[in-house]
Amino acid sequence: MSMKPSIMIQICKLTVFFLFISFSAKSVSFAEIVFEESNDDESKAFQSAMTEVNVYSESESEVAYSDYCSSVVPESVTNSKAYTESFGAFNGYETGYYIGGNGILNPKINTISNSFSFETRHVSKTVADGVWKIEGSLMFYESYHPIPSPFHLKLHGFWSEFSGNLCMVGTGSAYSKQGNLLTPAAVFRLRNLRDSSNITTLITGTLESLSSSDGVSYFEPISVVMFPLLNYEYTFDFREFTHQFSGERDGLKNLAFNELPSRRFCSMIMGHLNEFKLQYARDCSSGKQTCLPFVRLNGYLPHFLSFSSIRCSEVERRIRVLIEFRNTSHVRKYPSFNPNTTLIGEGTWDDRENQLFVLVCRFLDIGESWSNAHVGDCTTRLSFRFPAILSIRETSSAMGQLWTTKTANDSGYFDRTIFRSTGNHMVGVPGLKYEYTEFNRVKNLCLRKVQLLRNKGQSYPSGHSTDLKFDMLVKSSENKSGWGSADPLAIGDQLYKPYLFLMDLPGTMLERPVPARLMNVSYEVSITLQTPIDVANGVLFSYIEEKVEIRAEGIYDSETGKLCMVGCRKLGFDNQVFENASVDCEILLNFEFSPLKPNQIGGYITGSIESTRTSSDLLKFDRLEVYSTIYKTDQRKSSIWTTDHQSTKTMKPCAPTSNIGTWFRRTMVD
Known part of the structure; x- marks a missing residue:
């Protein structure tokens, strides 16, 4: 050649x-x-x-x-x-x-x-x-x-x-x-x-x-x-700063160090201090300068925060880190550094509160040359923890806060900022539980519809099946269409762990109890909707894209294949604190798995996502019809994805080729 x-x-x-x-x-x-x-x-x-x-x-x-x-x-x-x-x-x-x-x-x-x-x-x-x-x-x-x-x-x-x-x-x-x-x-x-x-x-x-x-x-x-590595002397005696972290003792239960998957402090902390999504108070998007420990660059409000370790002490459980603010998510092979959007800090693990507390400093006198740069203004504080209990309103396995010890009248003051992990990295941790909070809504909207008689001779995905996770195509009568995914967060009070056998955990944890027919379940549903704004002769020229994130919990019936849940979606800006944002919790999700037959490689999932609000309510949205395909776990990788021809014909104009390709790949691998 x-x-x-x-x-x-x-x-x-x-x-x-x-x-x-x-x-x-x-x-x-x-x-x-x-x-x-x-x-x-x-x-x-x-x-x-x-x-x-x-x-x-x-x-x-x-x-x-x-x-x-x-x-x-x-x-x-x-x-x-x-x-x-x-x-x-x-x-x-x-x-x-x-x-x-x-x-x-x-x-x-x-x-x-x-x-x-x-x-x-x-x-x-x-x-x-x-x-x-x-x-x-x-x-x-x-x-x-x-x-x-x-x-x-x-x-x-x-x-x-x-x-x-x-x-x-x-x-x-x-x-x-x-x-x-x-x-x-x-x-x-x-x-x-x-x-x-x-x-x-x-x-x-x-x-x-x-x-x-x-x-x-x-x-x-x-x-x-x-930043030299040898002969480093930790500067701060955290006993002198305990009172500055007293506000972090909010009574919430966190995972203790001995409950975390790794017993090594440095590998555990730095394995999770990777990338987080920043969430601000409601008025931060208005252009105020009180939301960051530095002046905004080019007027943007960073969406992500990442950490990189300079030094970590296993014995002392102390760490020295760079804290970087970014406007885009990144996965890079080589590190980079911008002192205008980066902080430096020293942290220690508090066994009593099960949190990492960090004293943070700024890089000062940064100009076109870094010759006069130095570290100072160590008035910023950071806390980081692993919540022991997740819920429909809190699904992050790792989270923290950033604040200043300055008063509102001081130069350099900024409002408290929250950051959360972008994924759940704590699957399989025995101390981590899920707490259901929507019993009344589930009882009224789902339990009344439970089919008392089982479908004899037919089998459906069990509560531990990987088939409970699925991708989907969606469409509405408003000419909106798109794609998405439904990912189980918890089955019962335990986090969903279909690949637990791949983890290095005690053998007793691999024992799976026989699931009951009706199981409490929690899901995270992510949907991208597209609305065409210029259609001529059935050809799409442009569209408006909308992302919808729904956290839901409800009941799965393993003998009928029916999944019914109530959900909440956050309204407003994506980087807004969930508790401070407007939340719409009047959502009902219904899915039905088709039976898995011995001579077939899989089946379909149909369902809907709809608002339970009245037609006059401004937050009411049009019913979304859902279509998906599942395969038996041991045959999925060798199967060919197919779907209803009419659904494909309806969706094709509104889904870019790259996204459809992603849809095919995810269905084959997941």
Whole structure:
């Protein structure tokens, strides 16, 4: 099979890149890939991707240290052949973040990643008191070149443990915007690099080109920040701040640490401090600046909050984290950093309240350069917990709050903000229960319709069947149509756990009781509706899209296949606190599973979602008809999805091809 010329050219460029590195050194070591242990999955991916082929020279670069660094840290000579790879608070492999570098790097901090790595190879003590000779390399991964090809520099220099200054010079290789191979020379300076660090320690520095501004290898100055890992000293004594978290003792039951799936603090906390949906008070969308601990950027109100661990202590159950606000959900391979929308904090687990309490600080004096950036204003507080009881109004398995200790008249005051997990990650936890609260409504609307006689000779999905989860197509008489999913949250008072056998849990938990005929059930129903606004000759030109989220609970009859529930939907803004938002709980959901016959691979589900309000009520919506298909669990992956031809004909104009494809895939895999 022949390769396209463009691909061959890129491969040749990449080959030249590595050959250049090899022949630029007098003595070359073999390629070495370094993997670091980490409790943070995101940092693992970052280190794996960022640690490319590192080639070190045993001789010094042609750039003279004294020409650029003698005034920062005077040059000295080593007094021993012994060397190490760590120094100060650096452990030999550190990561940081940058801004700038136009000419070689993408200077924007909203790209896929603005990370870099700093790796030391030789660290030797010199005859000068407190001065160490350092040899190492810098690697910036986000270059302009279409093939991932890092901006790589080999550096040598000196560090003073008394002043905290590091100065290094060296040369390297990179690609220009036009794809030309360059040989830049640079000076690298860091400040505030000492033997230990705490919450306010922020190492800042610059990387500056030694070429003239009109030279082909010139790049604009790069500002960097780093968070050292070694010799970190936790700053806050939480006993002094207990009163500031007293408001979090609301009497709600939370899961204790020994009830959580993992018995390791760092893996448990960082496994869930991933991404959360922000929810604000009702008036935050009006443009007020009192909803965030920083000024809104470009006027937007962030929808998501994410955490990344810098350091975690298993013994002390303490953690150091970066807290980032984003406007979009993200799943990224490489980390990024924007000090304008990021906070830094120290947290500790409180065994009495079963919560993680975090003292949070801001990054200050952030400008076009990060040279003067520092950490301060530690008046923000954060709490994080795992609720032990879920309900129709609270379905998040992990949640927290963010607030300030400032008063409403103080500069920088903001209203309390709630964040919740975007999914239920606690399936199979024995201490987690579901509490039903809509008994009266279910009794009046569902129990009166229960069929007393069973359908003899026919079988339906049991209460533990994976077939209780299904996707759906919906349509209404108002010419609305769309698609959605119905996901069980709880069967009885236990969370729905169809894949429990895949989890590493005690054997006693795998024993399943024989389900009763009538079972309490709770569901989360998500629907996307489309309303055509310009139809000509049956062809859809455009539409208005509406998302509907319904939390429901009711009764499932395993002997008739009928599912009846009452539900609630939140009205208004999606990022509004559920308790503060307008809620419509006058909703009735009815579904009926067709019997599963031995000679058939599955059956259909039909049903409806309707409002129980009067026709004159402004919140009343038109009845939604629901269609779906189920398969026997052991045959679903090999089955071909089919549905009623008329339903398909009705839905097709309003559902984009990508969504229909998703519908097919989810039905086959789930």
